[in-house]
Amino acid sequence: MPWWKTPNPFERPGEAGAHRRRIFPAIRLRLMVIVVVAIVPALGFILSNVLTAENQVIKESQDSTRVLVRSATDNVDRVVESTEGLMVALARTTEVKEGLANQCGPFFAELLSQYPFYANIGLADNNGHVVCAAQAGKEGVDVSKEPFFTSAISNRALSLGDYRASQLTGLATLTLGYPVMTSKGALRSVIFIELNLANLSQVVSQLALSRGSELIMFDRNGRILVRRPGFQQWVGMPMRYTPLVQTILAATSSDDTVEAAGADDVMRDFVFRQIGSNFGGGAYLAIGTPRDELLAEVQINLNQNLIVLSALAIVALALAWFIGDRLIVRQVNADEAVLMAISDGMFVVDRRGRISLINRSFTDLLGLDFGDVAGRPWTEVISVVDSSGTTVPSEKLPVTYAILTGKAAASSLANEFYCVRRDHGNFPVVFAASPIVVGLERTGTIVVFRDVTREKEVDKAKTEFVSLASHQLRTPLSTINWYTEMLLDGDAGPVGEEQKKYLEEIYRGSQRMVKLVNTLLNISRLELGTFIVEPEPMNVIDLARSVLKDFAPQISEKKLEVVERFAKDTPILDADPKLFRIIVQNLLSNAVKYTDVGGKIVLSIAVDNDPDRNRLHRRSLFLSVTDNGFGIPKDQQNGIFGKLYRADNAKEHDPDGTGLGLYIVKNILTQVGGVIWFESEEGRGTTFSVLLPIEGMTKRAGAKSLV
């Protein structure tokens, strides 16, 4: 893309783009979820507390109601017992024994006036016909089917009747019957006393019932005998088929509570007890407390707690919203705006290599929106090809290296990577990938990539210039070479010894010039990464020996001892012999040049399995050149691979050196996946070591080879 078409970040100020919105509300959302998560247990705690409190209140209420019920039934039982006492006494009177209507009627009427508690006192014969009664008008009535009569006969004891509304008096009553026996034990008659239920109601009225509570006493038929409050309103009301009565009638001895609707249909917790359990029963008493009333206090407490909790939750949520906005979203937005504004393409991947963030230039360069790429593996989104259009496997990209190793990595122009655009064409690209470390944890990797079309163009122009310049430089050098050569050969007539010496100097100078031109050309190709890599199966040891042979004259001239340490298991390497030769040549040349006469050079070749040195490649070819020469001064070791760099003692020993050899070697190795390092001590010697992946070099075509 030409520079005037590159997106101008100032063109669209303030536009945040769609890259962010889907991500950053999530931060806020997460904060709020955390708040909610914190509130839920608090709510659970409050509710479980309420349940406990409710159970506690209900239990306490039942306990106090039980006391009331016991006291009420005891009171009623006392009434029944005292009535029984009266009946026992009556049974001994002559009036009753004889059972004469004209005698017992006035006797009972007199008695009733002394016991206004009762509604009536009477006597029935053993056939169930009323003989006499305090209240006149009942004589002759047949009571043989009444429960008080039948059970008095069958039990031969005091018995409880059931609800009755007296036709004579209009009073609601409960009749008690007592059998009168002859001295021989036969039934003579039955005394009956009708209790005035209104009076019985008074007996239990002194009990303090809590608000909304009800007291019900009912007979075996489920008719209300006493009810508080509102005795008159409810007395005699049939409740037989209500759940309350059904449950109580069916209850076993251990049960004494039931939750049911009372007479007025209000739900209550009832505690009940049988009346007259000493003499066969026949009636029940129950006191019910409305649950609503009971729990009102608990409910109020709960409401208060819920209000406080809600208030807290609202404050916390608001705080989360506010913090999310002010402290995080804004901060992140500000940071993100910086990322967004970077004119290079940028994306962030998580630990699994999935894209979590992109910037505007990413969209501009690749034609992909955040929605297209969010959460997808970057390898699916970013497709890279080489100059021939072949897909570059993602393992060869620095991004993968950075993701796998957690170390920063970058590609260069020389890698010849092209990014495939979705809509139109490819563009040359360089990547720089760095790990994102939060605290001690690596959370992902940020990748910046750049369209290097323009750099490429500049580079191409530079290459072409260098290439043409080299050619142009060579032509006059050829002329000098060849003419000097011919002069020396005597092609233009005989040349004197002195002249011959001069001509030789010219010739040597010209030769050096040619070498320099070739080296400069190599460097330009190396720097541009445009040199060919043509791997072929290659015997590393043979090649090393052939290079050694090239140096034979210098080696013997300096009387150097050369030691070959070649491992027998050295495999055939799939590498470019030209490049390999350049590497070995330069290292050996340095060793020969910078070692004094009579010195020693060790050339080693082996397979290296050291896991520390072979992170990316499991095995490597190891090559080293050791000399006991001049060494590199400590303070100059840092620059040794620099272009045109020469250590001071190197300049001293070989003024003609170019300072380009190690630079070229380092460059070649970098580009074919190898490494080089050295150890050196001034005055003791130097070792240069090289590692090359055992897989060899990767083919690279369509460029220039080194000469």
Added chain:
Amino acid sequence: MAETANKILVVEDDTVLFNAIKTKLEKNGYVVILARSGEETYAALRSVGPVDAVWLDHYLLGKESGIDVMEKLKADQTWKSIPVFVVSNTASPEKEAVYRELGAVAYYVKADHRLDEVVSEIGRYLKK
């Protein structure tokens, strides 16, 4: 001697270099014919008849390069058997590969080789 002397057609646009080549070749007993462009090459071959070898530079006068000349030579029935020695200052391996594919006997970078080295290698080839 004139009948047995090998004829070499030197295709070279630089006359200074040509003079050196001519001198060296003649000193070694060759008959040297000059051509500075493609056109001159074909004209020379037509007029002089078959030569024993062609010494070919890459950059020539005119539109045609040494590669074009090579292609024409190899396409012609009478010319295709003539051995071609490419002697150029272009060190590009791509060009070298093209020449070799077209059937060049050898490829020399001028600045990297002595003149008598090239001449003696041609001589050795022609003696075979």
